[in-house]
Amino acid sequence: MNIDEKLQILTDSAKYDVSCSSSGSTRTHSFGDIGATHNSGICHAYSGDGRCISLLKILFTNHCIYDCSYCINRSSNDLKRAAFTPREIADLTINFYKRNYIEGLFLSSGIISSEDHTMQLILKSLKILRHEHGFNGYVHVKLIPGASAHLIKEVTRLADRVSSNIELPSEKSLLLLAPEKSKVKLFEPLKIVRNDALERGKKVMGMSTQMIIGASPESDYDILKLSDAFYKKGLLKRVYFSAYIPTVPHKNLPTINTPPPLLREHRLYQADWLMRFYGFNWDEIATQNDPFLDERFDPKLSWALRNLQHFPIEVNKADKEMLLRIPGLGIRSVGKILRARRQKRLSTVDLQSMKISLKRARYFITVDGRPVEQTALRYERIESTMLALEKPKAGTQPSLFDLVQSNRGEI
């Protein structure tokens, strides 16, 4: 099989993995080596689905001894299989890098013969890349649950980021859909990495995970609760959500014609952003009585509609924490307000001249003591006003075009 065919097969098998971030690493360049990382990350290309391509995201192999029912590479699936050699991986990466196609490598793999054997092949690829090619750019490795601790540690020391997918948000669903995996086993690599760093007195590397949304019955409340626990324990820096795209008929899975729940995934990302950057607690965003996020509004607006007693908020006085809770104002707008109001008392005209959009915010603020919009903040009325602001796209899922905003981290 030639390299082009392998690349096609092993890209195809890796493409459902969401993470492609190359940020957060500050490895500086050193003379004689090739490559450096960029703290904010760089997206070098955008594929036909509008997703960022930052890393060469491939599987080492799509052979797999497991038979997880949601996975396209499960052993019972009739699929063309391929495997790279460690040298092929290293050569592809360095040559793509030199042409400025990518920031680095994102290597994941199916399990070939055994966990340790697979991990060893990955390790060998990294060794060629780092030591022979002197590659100093970004490398993200998906650890293999069940591999020996010494292999996991060695791989981690050659990588910028490692992760391990927890796949499904509960043990029960795992048992049903991926009987060879368990929560304990999936967390194991993450714990090995964390404990190794702590023992050596090093900073723990930022790790991430991915959950499949919509393949199993968990609510948004459960999912956000779990994400929050990961962040609080310091085990993970980022949780990715992946709307389940049915690829196989299975009695425990949504039918093949079920559209992927893209809007739900989008709302979960927005909620995740509120937790990580806007100072929201997970249980403010979803509640036990209302365990699914409102798909009509973003979660920040939903929160505001449930908590109208906090509004209107005076933009000249409120502290940063409250400004961030005003629907329609993002982190950058709040930053602009904070900077500008040190110089003078702001008027509505000032806000407009700083190009701060008041489309939604106008209903929730006062400027210099005066409301911008004379709408009583009564729930029934404000909800219909807000609904009218949403662009009507009758009957369709919002396109990924709408995700632009959330990708920038602003809601």
Place this chain on the structure above:
Amino acid sequence: MHWLYDGSFEGFLTALHRSYTHKCIPEELSSDNSTLTLLSESQTIETHLEIAQKVSKRMAEHFPKKILERIFHVFLCDDVPRERELLLYIRMGFKDISLLYQLSHETVYTIEAYQKRMFSTIHKMLAFTRFEMLEDGMLFAKISPPRNVLPLIGKHFVKRFNSERFIIHDIQRGFIVVWDGKALQTHPVLDASVPVLHEDEKAYQSLWKTFFNTVAIESRSNAKLQQNYVPLLYRELMTEFQ
């Protein structure tokens, strides 16, 4: 009065100096005489390197690094008539530096907005510049950015490719930056010969296209979003769109 200068930064600084010595602000300041009408009066400003150096030294003493960087970035924003606004901005700063922090002032806002566009173009070119390997291993890229980012992006690639040699060629403005492994230099293009590609080059370009086309998820296809991130004007020189 419409002032015409030669388009160089030195020329711009000479014009700035003149606005002080002649105690007047031009109605327009540009290097392009196509906007002149029959009735408009124009005056040509001769570039004086010594004056420019003097002004540049004064600016370095007076302005913090961030503002100096902003001035240079906005000057390189050559897709908009920014010179007069920039002149006003610098004069404001010399009068009272704190004025430059009033974001709701029109001049301050306009200048910062221009810089933001510049930042965005710089970032795009760090991402979208595509190199080809030549027969002697030299990496060679052609770019055609909407703003003059060439003087600003060389350093980034030196960090990555310090053990390599590379050339970035702005085909629209006719300038190149060259890294020979030791020094980074910018100069006008002299050699017009077509470079010969490395024997593996076409194979890697084809592999990249394979990867690029395969990684997209068909059921989530979204050309509009893709175009939002990669506007058509950048695509002409990007391997994956050829």
